[in-house]
Amino acid sequence: MTAEPVTAPDQRHAGGRRPGENTTRAEILAAARTCFAERGYDATSVRRIADAAGVDQSLVHHFYKTKENLFLSALEVPVKMPDAIAGAVPGDRAGLGERVVRAHLGLWADLSVSPQMLIMLRSAAINSQAGEVLREFAAESMRAALADVVTGETAGLRVVLISSSLMGLAMARFVLELEPVASASVDEIAAELGPALQTYFDPPDEP
Template identity: 35%
Template sequence: MTEQKPLRRRGRPRGGSDSRERIIAAAVDEFGEQGYDGATIRSIAARAGVDSALVHHYFGTKADLFAEAVGIPLRPDIDVPGILAGPRDEVGERLVRYVLEAFEQPDIRRRGVMLMRTAIGSRLTTPLLAGFLSRELIGRIAKQLGVDDAELRATLVASQIAGLLLTRYVLKIAPIAAASVDELVARIGPTVQRYLFG
């Protein structure tokens, strides 16, 4: 999931940057083995030989630690609620633009493609991506929508966004890979808008 190798040092836990590194390494192992839903701060702390409170102190929530562990400086769990809270008739376009502008940044694109390839390519790591998307993105959108079929609406949005990222950045199918961000926002924004509010 990341370029960091798990550290397997033995001996008494120390504080400082060494603890931070051991926690990240433990998180990479734990998320990889248990998936996003199965991994707990408690078990990551145990693996790193530190107290749970220290993990929370350094990294905050499980979503924070996940972002750190996979190394992707993109936080839909934080940014998307803000987009949803904006002008209602622009939500679809703003959401598509947010995702595309993030992936146009080489560092995010490189890591995002790696995460997609890894999570989809291996049965073992699929729950990592699925769990994060369900819990931190779809769940949050659904809660904010507050209608009966909100979970399905949010998942339909995720399906179109995932398909967009897949065809543009992984499969690189020519017309969608070559299109401008503005063009794709204009074409796909209304789809997201309809899934959310239609």
């Protein structure tokens, strides 16, 4: 009952070279992002990624050599992430907390970066490489983005506490899917978390 596989019903590139940039490599990467984001590094087998991409397992190795290397490619953080936070800085000082929360949630709504963020968050606790990438983002990138507005003796600590709060929010909302924060609107979260973050911009012991 399976119809004859009709060997490649023509599509010859007579004479011409370059079968064109093949999309298989990109499809494998996309499938890997989905799988890693859903299950993390260990629980995702190369075979599963291959199935999700509709290709053979050995093709994954052909393109990315090792699983670890593929994971690093899947994890690659777009440059726009730190920029998005920095973009929340300009404006009135009283609204800083809210704008930072909205900028952060805006990244999670951006499908070109949110899979990588989910991979990072879901794997950081176990995988040392994901942990390093998250550390870099939560510390250095945040510090650079907020250097002008978080000042004072304890600025270093306060920047990381801002990162921690946003990390906790993301864990609750996107990883644990904890209610009611998982299905709350951006407005509702910004209205509550914004003022909390604001205390780091206006430290109570500032002269």
